[in-house]
Amino acid sequence: MAFFLQMLVTGIVVGSVYALVALGFVLIYKSSDAINFAQGEFLLIGTYVCLTLVASYNVPFIAALLLALAFSALLGWSVEKVVLRPFIGKPVISMIMATIGLSSVLAGIVHIIWGHETRVYPPVFSEKPLQFGEVIIAPVYAWSFVIVIIWLVIFTLFFKYSRFGIAMRATADDQQAALSMGISVKTIFAIAWAIAAIVSAVGGVLLGNINGVNSSLSLIGLKVLPVAILGGLDSIPGAIIGGILIGIIESMTGGYLDPLVGGGLKEVIPFVILVIILMVKPYGLFGKKEIERV
């Protein structure tokens, strides 16, 4: 039972990070119908910037995190302006290949600047494990969960009450109507990309604190696909629930099934779920079904 709870807690924590990254992914899809294959590279760049500030320039962690987030926002904003703007309304394959090309460029830049070897954050959170009954939780997990929840609350409030949040929902709902109400859809797209880069950077910094930082961290960018599909590509609550579900399933598979098959199943199970979901319920748990009219 303790093992089960342990796996559950790990799953929820990792899943909440997935949820956060998937949130950015869904946000871009919702606002501009683009699928962002460069999400993983945003995550990587955010965490590397933060790591460099903390490790090389001795900036306090919180300040470094905020600076990294500001940098990510700028990156997301400018990437949208420079790279993605020409592809609005183009065929799906152009959009997909544009973000794939973008991810290749960003990954190359990361390799040039930071190389390939794994780096670790200097200990930011205390190392003394927290004990809840039979379950032992490393503080870094607990803090990750808390930080993710804080961000999710911030975004909920942002979408519900802030001017830009409401404008974003309006744009996602109906671009034409939003334009006619005086909303600058271009600005909305840029904000969506900036937010996507910010949430990825937060996810990256948290995962970097848990596992260390190397370029394979960008694979999380692919893992948000099962998360987003499970929840429904255009649903923000779906991304959050999907993220936590995938995290739990992954952790359970790692705990119970991996020893049977000799490892590795953990990495694949999200994609198996992805295929099943696509076969059975392509628009996910909360996604809006597309109706095609001729």
Next chain:
Amino acid sequence: MVRNPFVMQCGEFHVDYKQDMAIWKIARVRWRIFAVVALFALFPMVATDYVVGLATLCGIAAIGAIGLNILTGFTGQISIGVGAFLGVGGYTSAILTTKLGFSFWIAFPLAGLITALVGALFGIPSLRLKGLYLAIATLAAQVIILFVISRWDSLTGGTAGLVLSRPQIGSFTFMSETSYYYLMFVVLLITIVFSLNLFRTRVGRAFIAVRDRDIAAEVMGIDLFKYKVLAFFVSSFFVGIAGALLGHYTMIVSPELYSISVSIEYLAMILVGGLGSVFGSLYGAVFITLMPVVLRSVVDLLSGTFPGLEGVLVGMKEVVFGVVIILFLVYEPDGLNKIWLNIKNYFRLWPFSYTK
């Protein structure tokens, strides 16, 4: 009257369907094509082994790229799983020849066939899924197939992979670069002729109709499911053939050779070459295969002036690769093939190009 051997076609004037369907629009094109084929057939006589080897790799990539273009360029079904399908082809041939003792000449077509079946299986979701969703489904196929390959140790040798041998006829082994080049060349020619002709048949036309507007195609009596799965089948067949050829050329198959970055490279090939163009796939395959080689020599050239450039070569490759994709998408979405056609069109009426 003196006949100019370089005469170009200056317009189209077809009076029956037969002319409209003809592969050679004017008779003399045939001789030009034969001349180009002869040029490529004879070029290993003068080239070094290194160059012939590069040409072989380009040709193998072109076979795979034509396969992918049949699916993505002509039928409009995006696939991010080509890398894994190459792997299926390579591994099938490897297992059949090394574990089961089949001859290459039987294993080779079987590799294509089995890859085609696997491709068709993963093509089944295409009935319900379109565009983005299908792309994601094929990405899942990539991950799952690679997992199976790297975990099914008893059959595939796990992460270490399998060692293959070069094909043989009687006592002759295709060991030298030149002999393997000719093997590739024959397969490539068959692939090109087949795919050029495919799009003159009912099936090929149906593929194009599905791409242009699937609902309209269905209304006209095209069975969407059948043709989509068929497109996956035909496409994966050629990808599998390319995988088997590549496996026997490099003489090793292992999971990391078929990663998602390979899938992306193949997508880049058909995109840079030109979606929906057989010859475009060829140009794109050559472009993408040679790009790292050219970059490598540029770095070698500059490393005297800028030491430390060696160390960032891998990163630079990725940056250049991404930039090339984005630039093509923005400035010439129809790819190298369109650029070539533009050049040809410019010279078609040259020097009276203004007489449109």
